[in-house]
Amino acid sequence: MSREVLEKKIKVLHVVGAMNAAGLETLIMNIYRNIDRSKIQFDFVVQTTEKCFYDDEIIEMGGRIISHPKPKKGLRRYKDALEKTIKEYGPYDAIHSHVLFFSGVVLPVAKKQNIPIRIAHSHNTSDSKTDSILRKIYRQFMRKEILKNSTHLIGCSKEAGEYVFGNSPVKLGAAKHFPNAIDLTKYKNLSKDKSYLIKELEISTDATIIGHIGRFTRQKNHVFIIEIFSAFLKEDPNAHLVLVGDGDERDNIVKLVHEKRLGNNVHFLGLRKDIEYILSSIDVFLFPSLYEGLGIVLVEAQAAGVPCVISKQIPVEADLDIGLVKSLNLSDGTQSWISAIKESMIIDTPKWDNLELALIDCGYDINASSQRLLNIYCGDE
Known part of the structure; x- marks a missing residue:
């Protein structure tokens, strides 16, 4: 594929933990298989150097997998790596963050790098952590950062959206329901x-x-x-x-x-x-x-x-x-x-x-979901 053709495509950077076989990863792959790849390219930021379940398929479809240091090794290292990725592999038209509350770290970097479409996507109703005071402070801070730096909030269910984005009328009005669709x-x-x-x-x-x-x-x-x-x-x-x-x-x-x-x-x-x-x-x-x-x-x-x-x-x-x-x-x-x-x-x-x-x-047709997501990436929704 020539660089000229590639540059005409909408480029989306997905931020995930690893592309293994699980719910959110399966949704992303369902989208990737069915979205018009002549119009769009997906790249993936992951937090592992190990080969994952979907890696080969991603590469076969023209995607790139970029490994970043785990956040526990230091937020500054992670932010620097993300900035470097955006500069070297971009410019990106959209960033799609799937990392629950950690999207509060991802999206400010994306905003600073002038990515126009910045999506926070909630896939769960728990982060599996205890409700300690520090964890509650972390969630509250990250929620504020997400709301301040995102252009789109989407959740796979009403409960998932409320968990990450909050349940005030303003926040609920901003969040969109995006069901985990399948290939019928x-x-x-x-x-x-x-x-x-x-x-x-x-x-x-x-x-x-x-x-x-x-x-x-x-x-x-x-x-x-x-x-x-x-x-x-x-x-x-x-x-x-x-x-x-x-x-x-x-x-x-x-x-x-x-x-x-x-x-x-x-x-x-x-x-x-x-x-x-x-x-x-x-x-x-x-x-x-x-x-x-x-x-x-x-x-x-x-x-x-x-x-x-x-x-x-x-x-x-x-x-x-x-x-x-x-x-x-x-x-x-x-x-x-x-x-x-x-x-x-x-x-x-x-x-x-x-x-x-x-x-x-119920919104589970992958073709309709892929078109809807393409509209979001294009700024039409």
Whole structure:
């Protein structure tokens, strides 16, 4: 690609932690795959030197990955690195910051470097930190910096927007709801077919398959998932649990599974690119998160026609309201969760036309979201 052609494109700098397979990263990649790349180029600032799940695909699509020092090594070092990146790889038409409250560091640098479109994007309803006095001061200060230096505030749910940007009428009026959209074409002709996982796992054709997809972090509540499944297995000895993902807590969960002697029935599938086919193979999707900005995988599960049993901590926007979701309190006992799983297993799969209409009405069509984001980058929204 010639420099002349490149300069005609809208150049956007995404600021993330690392481009691994998780909710916000999946959204960015869904956008990148479907946005008009003849009009736009994405670059990525990351806080790691390790190769990540989406790196190869980003490079194949013409994006660049620029490593910065972790903020804990010093804010001055991070700010200097960001300024250098903007000067060397820019000029940028937009900066899109996905790093929660830390956007309060990113956006002032972007404003100083005259980037016209400066987006703060909230993807979660918690930063997983304790509510210490210092943490509260940090959040308050960063919120002020975000509001002062951003041109656009967007959140994947109402709760996610309020968490980072505040809940006063002025702030709520400024923040826009931007759902975590998915590629509907992947699910249009997808049929329920348990044989996909049955063959891979070499389990019986009449097995009950419960699935969970998510990073192995405290947020996703894997310990509770194992607790629920262990009790469910006593009632259905032919049940199997598939866990898709990776993360710091994986080794602890593997150890817990072996301690409970569940190794023959719990399957760790790692990071996968065939999520829609895995979803088409399971009977129930289990999602008892402690908190979520939205939970894009819950949207994907419903798109695949899978009944879902979730915690009430999940924002209501993630429920397509088509009868596939049952929500419970985390304080409810395991028997309540087991009952919900059993009730969900007899739910009829909705027709695709109804699913598609609900997904579009709720704002989960990636084509519409990509165009909307392009309009923001161009300054038209």
